[in-house]
Amino acid sequence: MRCTGNERVENSSVPEFYKIFSPYSYSVYTAVFAVAHALHNMYLHKGITREDVKGINAWEVSHFSYHKFDRRLHGENVHFDENGDISAGFDIISWIVYANESLDGIKVGSYDPQAISRELIINDSIVRWNPVFTKIPMSRCSEICAPGFRKSARQGALSCCYDCIPCPDGEIASEADMDSCTKCPEDQWHNAKRNMCVHKVVTYLSYGEPLGMSLAFISFLLFLLSGFILALFIKKKDTPIVKANNRDLSFILLLSLKMCFLCSLIFIGHPLRVTCILRQTVFGISFSVSVSSILAKTVTVVIAFKAVKPGSHLRKFLGNKFSNSVVLFCSLLQIVICVSWLGTSPPFPRYNMEDEVGKIVAECNEGSLLGFYIVLGYMGFLAFVSFLIAFLARNLPDVFNEAKYITFSMLVFCSVWISFIPAYLSSKGKYVVAVEIFAILASSSGLLLCIFIPKCYVILRKPETSTKSL
Structure with a gap:
C-alpha cells in the first residue's frame, strides 16, 4: 500500500x-x-x-x-x-x-x-496454513532418517536431497539423520532396529537344542545296543559262532565301540579345556582300538586258513597272544601320536567371532591341525589295511568266516571318514561338532551292525546252526 x-x-x-x-x-x-x-x-x-x-x-x-x-x-x-x-x-x-x-x-x-x-x-x-494442506508441509526434499539408517546422497541432486538406507551388518546409527554408521565392537552386534550395540549371543552345540538332544539320544541308544550285544556274547561265549575268529577280540571290539558311542557325548556342551583335550584323545584311541581289533580279526582269519596246511610255520601265530599283541601295538602307536600332539600344541577352548554373523561360537580349537589329521590318517591307514586283507580273504572256506562282514564294515567306515573331511572343512560354528559326532556314530554303528548283527541273528533266531563243530 x-x-x-x-x-x-x-x-x-x-x-x-x-x-x-x-x-x-x-x-x-x-x-x-x-x-x-x-x-x-x-x-x-x-x-x-x-x-x-x-x-x-x-x-x-x-x-x-x-x-x-x-x-x-x-x-x-x-x-x-x-x-x-x-x-x-x-x-x-x-x-x-x-x-x-x-x-x-x-x-x-x-x-x-x-x-x-x-x-x-x-x-x-x-503458523497459519492454507486449508489445502492436510499436514504440515516440509521445506526439504527428504524425510528425516530415523535411527538405524544413514543418509545416502542422490546422484545429481542437491546436498539436502538424500535417501535413507539401513546401516550394514555390525554397524548402528544411534541418532537421526546421521551421515555414517558406527561400527560395533568385536564382541557386540546391532539390535533389530540397528540403533544400538548389544553383546553377541554365545552359541554351541548344547543338550537343550533339538540337534544336540537328538545326537545324544542316538549315542545312548547305540551304547545300549552294543551293551546288549556284549552281554549276549558273554552269555553265549562257549558257542562256536562266538568262538569263531577269537572271541576275546570280539569282546575288546564291543568294549571299544561302547567307548566310541560314549565319547560322542563329550563333544556336546560348552567347551572346556579338559573336554577339548578328552574329545580328541578318547575319540582317537577308542577308534584305534576298534580298528586294531578288526585288523587282528582279519589276520586271524587268514592265519587260521593257512595254518591248516602241513608243515606251516603260521601255527605259532594262532591264539590270543598274537592277536592281542596286534591290538596292543597298533593302539600304543596311536597313543604315542596323541601324546605328541598334546605335548606340542593341544586343543583348547576359544570364542570364534568370525564364522557366524552376529554370534560368538564357543568351540575347541584343535591346536595343531597336523596332529588332528595324523590321528585321522593313522585310523584310515589301519582301516585300509583291514579292508584289503579282509577283501582278499572274503572267499576263504571256513565256518563262520567274518571276512565278508569285515570287508563291508571297513567299506562303510572308510566311506564315512572320507566324506567327513570335506564336510568338516566346509561347516561352521556348532555344525562342525555335529558333523564330527555324526561321523563317529555312523562309522561305529557301521562296524557294530555289519560285524555283530549277523551273529546275533544266528544266536537268537537260528541257535541250532551255532552248535556245529568247527
Whole structure:
C-alpha cells in the first residue's frame, strides 16, 4: 500500500508495522538510518560539511558504520560488524495473501545472533496454513532418517536431497539423520532396529537344542545296543559262532565301540579345556582300538586258513597272544601320536567371532591341525589295511568266516571318514561338532551292525546252526 506521509514508524507496534508497510520498508529504513549515522560520525570526527558529502567514497561511509547504533528500532539495537554486515536479529513472519490481494503477517519466531544460545525459535502452533494442506508441509526434499539408517546422497541432486538406507551388518546409527554408521565392537552386534550395540549371543552345540538332544539320544541308544550285544556274547561265549575268529577280540571290539558311542557325548556342551583335550584323545584311541581289533580279526582269519596246511610255520601265530599283541601295538602307536600332539600344541577352548554373523561360537580349537589329521590318517591307514586283507580273504572256506562282514564294515567306515573331511572343512560354528559326532556314530554303528548283527541273528533266531563243530 502507498504511504500517506502521516505514518510514524517509531510509534507503530510490530504487527501494525508489517500490515502497513511492504517487507522491504524496514530494511530501507535501517539502511537510511545507518548512512545518516555514519555521516554524523564523519562530521564529528572529520568536521565534513554538506558540500563535502558529494566527494565522499562509499568505503569511507562503511567504515564509520561499524559502531553500534545508540538508536533502538522497535526495541532492538542495530549492529554492523567489521565487514559492514548487519548483525541484527531476525523475525520469522508467517504471511497470508488473501483473495483480494491484501497481505497479512504474524510473527511466529525469531533469531538473535547475539544471544548466548543462538537458537532459532519458532512457535509452529500459531503458523497459519492454507486449508489445502492436510499436514504440515516440509521445506526439504527428504524425510528425516530415523535411527538405524544413514543418509545416502542422490546422484545429481542437491546436498539436502538424500535417501535413507539401513546401516550394514555390525554397524548402528544411534541418532537421526546421521551421515555414517558406527561400527560395533568385536564382541557386540546391532539390535533389530540397528540403533544400538548389544553383546553377541554365545552359541554351541548344547543338550537343550533339538540337534544336540537328538545326537545324544542316538549315542545312548547305540551304547545300549552294543551293551546288549556284549552281554549276549558273554552269555553265549562257549558257542562256536562266538568262538569263531577269537572271541576275546570280539569282546575288546564291543568294549571299544561302547567307548566310541560314549565319547560322542563329550563333544556336546560348552567347551572346556579338559573336554577339548578328552574329545580328541578318547575319540582317537577308542577308534584305534576298534580298528586294531578288526585288523587282528582279519589276520586271524587268514592265519587260521593257512595254518591248516602241513608243515606251516603260521601255527605259532594262532591264539590270543598274537592277536592281542596286534591290538596292543597298533593302539600304543596311536597313543604315542596323541601324546605328541598334546605335548606340542593341544586343543583348547576359544570364542570364534568370525564364522557366524552376529554370534560368538564357543568351540575347541584343535591346536595343531597336523596332529588332528595324523590321528585321522593313522585310523584310515589301519582301516585300509583291514579292508584289503579282509577283501582278499572274503572267499576263504571256513565256518563262520567274518571276512565278508569285515570287508563291508571297513567299506562303510572308510566311506564315512572320507566324506567327513570335506564336510568338516566346509561347516561352521556348532555344525562342525555335529558333523564330527555324526561321523563317529555312523562309522561305529557301521562296524557294530555289519560285524555283530549277523551273529546275533544266528544266536537268537537260528541257535541250532551255532552248535556245529568247527
